[in-house]
Amino acid sequence: MFLAPRGTIDILPEDQPYWLYVYDQIRRVAQLFDYQRLDIPIFEDTGLYVRGVGQGTDIVDKEMYSFVDKGGRDITLRPEFTAGIMRSYIQNGMRTWPQPVKVYTTGPIFRYERVQAGRYRQHTQFDIESIGSSDPAVDLEVMSVAWQLFSELGFRQLSFQLNSTGCPACRPAYIQKLVSYYEGQREHICEDCKRRLERNPLRVLDCKVETCQPIIAGAPHIQDDLCPECAEHFSTLRGYLDALGRPYTINHRLVRGLDYYTKTVFEVWAQGIGAQNAVCGGGRYDGLAEEIGGEPTPGIGFGSGIERIVMLMKEQGVQIPQPGASQVVLVYHGQPSKMRCIQLLDGLREAGIAATMGFDDRSLRAQLRNANRIGAPYALVLGEQELVADQIVLQDMQGDAPRETLALDDTVRVLKARLGMDTACTA
RNA sequence: GUGGGCGUAGCCGAGUGGUUAAGGCAUCUGGUUGUGGCCCAGAAGACCGUGGGUUCAACUCCCACCGCUCACCCCA
Numbered sequence: 185m186f187l188a189p190r191g192t193i194d195i196l197p198e199d200q201p202y203w204l205y206v207y208d209q210i211r212r213v214a215q216l217f218d219y220q221r222l223d224i225p226i227f228e229d230t231g232l233y234v235r236g237v238g239q240g241t242d243i244v245d246k247e248m249y250s251f252v253d254k255g256g257r258d259i260t261l262r263p264e265f266t267a268g269i270m271r272s273y274i275q276n277g278m279r280t281w282p283q284p285v286k287v288y289t290t291g292p293i294f295r296y297e298r299v300q301a302g303r304y305r306q307h308t309q310f311d312i313e314s315i316g317s318s319d320p321a322v323d324l325e326v327m328s329v330a331w332q333l334f335s336e337l338g339f340r341q342l343s344f345q346l347n348s349t350g351c352p353a354c355r356p357a358y359i360q361k362l363v364s365y366y367e368g369q370r371e372h373i374c375e376d377c378k379r380r381l382e383r384n385p386l387r388v389l390d391c392k393v394e395t396c397q398p399i400i401a402g403a404p405h406i407q408d409d410l411c412p413e414c415a416e417h418f419s420t421l422r423g424y425l426d427a428l429g430r431p432y433t434i435n436h437r438l439v440r441g442l443d444y445y446t447k448t449v450f451e452v453w454a455q456g457i458g459a460q461n462a463v464c465g466g467g468r469y470d471g472l473a474e475e476i477g478g479e480p481t482p483g484i485g486f487g488s489g490i491e492r493i494v495m496l497m498k499e500q501g502v503q504i505p506q507p508g509a510s511q512v513v514l515v516y517h518g519q520p521s522k523m524r525c526i527q528l529l530d531g532l533r534e535a536g537i538a539a540t541m542g543f544d545d546r547s548l549r550a551q552l553r554n555a556n557r558i559g560a561p562y563a564l565v566l567g568e569q570e571l572v573a574d575q576i577v578l579q580d581m582q583g584d585a586p587r588e589t590l591a592l593d594d595t596v597r598v599l600k601a602r603l604g605m606d607t608a609c610t611a
Numbered sequence: 612g613u614g615g616g617c618g619u620a621g622c623c624g625a626g627u628g629g630u631u632a633a634g635g636c637a638u639c640u641g642g643u644u645g646u647g648g649c650c651c652a653g654a655a656g657a658c659c660g661u662g663g664g665u666u667c668a669a670c671u672c673c674c675a676c677c678g679c680u681c682a683c684c685c686c687a
Contacts, residue, residue, distance in 0.1 A: 187678075242685050246612090264687090293687075298612085300681060309687060376684070387685090440686090451687095462687060489687030517645055550640080552647040567645055581647065 191297070191305025193491070202494045205504040206337070207290065210310050213333045214288045217325065219312055222287035224268040230258035236267030236476050238443025240383055247295040261294035264442070265311035266469060266485055267476065273315050274478035283316035284483075290490070301458025302492050310493075313485030318470060320421040323448045324428075326484050330452055330464050331430065337493065338502045342463070343453040344431065347406070347438035348418040349386065351446045352471065354411035359385050361404050369399050386439040405436045417447050440465070444472040448484060456499035457492045464488040511603055513555035514541035517548055517567040525566055528576075528595060535596045537603065556581060562602065564595065578602075 188194060195203060214221070230250050237243050249261040262268055269287065272278075278285045290310050297303060312329055314322050327344070334342055350358060363385050366373065374393040381388060389400055410418065425432055432450075440449050449467035457463070466486020473481035497504070512532065516525040525541050532539040540558070542551030548565065555563045565577040565587075576595055578588045590598050 190678085247685085295686080297685070298683090299679095300683095303686070307687065311687095390685095392683090442686095457687095459682065460686075465687060487687055492687060515646080547640090548646050549643075550647095554647085556647040563647075565646065569645080577646085579646075587646085 189305070191299040193304065199494065201504050201507055202497055203490065204507075206310075206490055206493055206497075209333060209336055210288070210290065213329060213336065214312065216332070217286070217329050219286040219288045219314075219329070222269065222272065222289050223291070224265070224272050224289065225262075226292065227259050227261050228268050228271065230260040232267050232271055232476060233260055233263060236270065236444060236472055237264065238475075241442055243295060243442065247297055249294045249296055263295050264293060265289060265291075265309060265487055266313060266442075266444070266472065266483075269311070269313050269485075270315065270469075270472050270478070270481075270483065271476060273481070273483075274473065274476070279316065279479065279481065284314045284322060285316050286312075286314045288312040293487075300460075302460035302489075302495060303458075304491060308490040309487045310490060311485065311487045313483060315473075315483035315485075316481060318417075318482035320417050320448075321424060323417075323421050323468060323484050324424040326466070326486060327425075327430075327450060328428075330466075330486060330488065333488075334452065334463070337497065339454065339496060339500060341455065343433060345435040345438050345451045345453060346422075346425075346432045347435050347449050348410060348414055348447050349439060349445055349449050349467070350406055350410050350414050354409060354414055355406075355446075358404070358406050358409040361409065362386070362388070365403055366399070372396075373399055389437040389439055400437065407434075407436060414447055421448060440467060444469040444475060446470045450486070452488075454492075454496050457495045460492065462489075463492045463496060508538065509559040510540045511538045511560060512540075512562040512564055512599060513551070513558060513560045514539065515548060515551040515555065515563055515565045516542065517565075518571075521566045521568060521571050524571060524592075528564070528566070528592075531596055532599065535600065536605070537596070537599055552579075562599065564599075566592075 211221075230248070233248060234244055239245070243263045248263050251259055253259050269289070273285060288311065290308065292306050293309050294306050296305060299305065310333075312326060314326055331344075349355060363381055366377070366381055366385075366388060370378070372395060373388070374391065374396050376393070377388045377391050377396055377399075380391070388396070389403065391400065407415075407418070422434075438449055438451060445467040447468040447470065450465070451462045452464035453461045454463050455461065464486055465488075466484070468482070468484040470480075470482040472483065473479060496502075514525045514529055514532075516522045522545070529539055529541050540560075542554060546554075548567070552563060552565075561580070561582050563579040563581055565579060567577075570576050570589070570592075574592045575589050576592050578590050578595075578598065
């Protein structure tokens with residue numbers, strides 16, 4: 185007996201309406217903001233992620249699904265979208281396209297993590313990137329995509345968190361300042377924070393341990409140490425957000441786990457998806473293109489986990505359109521009737537009527553029970569008696585309307601009329 | 612990598628040492644030689660997660676392993 189590998193899930197038919205609805209909304213909103221779809225491979229050269237995401241990050245150090253293929257190439261299942269999309273930008277010469285290049289995609293992401301509520305080893309992301317502009321108005325636009333998507337999905341009580349993490353000109357000095365502040369508090373901080381100081385000092389600001397909270401409260405804020413360019417960028421973005429009346433929280437503890445982020449970082453938080461609270465996270469990555477061997481190219485984007493979005497929709501009771509079942513089920517009795525049903529079924533489908541039929545020569549009763557359970561509004565019953573008379577019985581499965589006998593040749597026309605399908609233009 | 616909780620049919624779930632391991636949902640068949648929903652009857656479906664131990668006797672107690680799950684860490 186096999187089980188799905190740890191951290192993977194089956195998305196069953198009963199959940200598909202949520203997924204399809206989310207994909208529909210994504211496509212609509214992306215189009216509204218003039219973002220085009222781009223699909224990239226599910227696996228890339230391992231080096232792309234090592235260089236792009238950065239050594240010392242959890243993703244690269246311990247979470248990648250990496251293997252050597254039969255040709256001896258080092259391959260990694262994508263642990264995030266941005267590096268691959270930037271690779272595609274460079275490889276396809278997108279710098280010759282109108283700038284910025286605005287793309288989105290959806291698909292599976294792989295990270296070898298310990299599983300818990302809202303966290304999987306294979307999860308699905310909606311990802312959007314705007315590459316080629318350093319204008320804070322682009323930051324605003326990208327954030328607005330998230331804003332509009334989530335509000336159209338009907339979410340309530342989401343919280344936008346915003347911060348700036350500076351750039352290579354100002355961040356190192358800030359990190360130095362933060363580290364020396366922490367060195368002075370060394371005996372008061374938790375073990376994890378001691379480790380963070382070595383590996384990824386900014387992350388100490390995100391610590392949740394009780395005893396670390398006073399230390400964090402007294403820590404220097406990066407906003408006080410941004411270089412003029414970063415400070416200008418940040419205040420301009422805030423001005424735009426304010427002008428649109430967008431509520432957001434400046435969170436100087438918001439930091440990201442990937443190396444390529446510069447300036448703007450943001451997340452969208454929600455309750456109800458276990459201990460995880462981010463449904464969306466992203467930021468600016470002006471240094472990424474150079475890091476992976478391209479011309480210096482600014483960019484900004486975000487990823488959003490669809491499993492978490494669906495969890496939230498259920499949590500918040502978001503209503504979605506229900507997909508229709510088969511409109512009609514064909515029920516037969518006897519082999520000649522079965523043959524005729526198979527032909528009729530084909531004709532119904534060619535006419536655009538969603539139809540199924542009973543199988544396995546089960547009793548009329550069993551076939552009708554099944555039709556009822558499926559939820560089809562109509563059943564067509566074809567037995568020996570009807571067949572010899574070139575007739576068929578139409579049965580309304582929703583009410584108590586009496587059965588009707590139709591001419592077999594007339595079935596498609598009558599059904600179309602019943603189902604409200606316009607027959608005038610198809611005749 | 613660390614810690615907590617939990618493993619009885621497809622799903623939910625009773626059973627805490629003693630004959631054939633409740634019940635419900637779902638599935639299949641029949642009650643109507645050819646008519647669904649409601650109802651009734653019946654059938655099928657469980658090596659009680661796996662292995663070891665204790666005992667005259669283990670689903671039940673003990674140990675190990677595996678799996679699921681939640682949390683830390685980290686992130687979407």
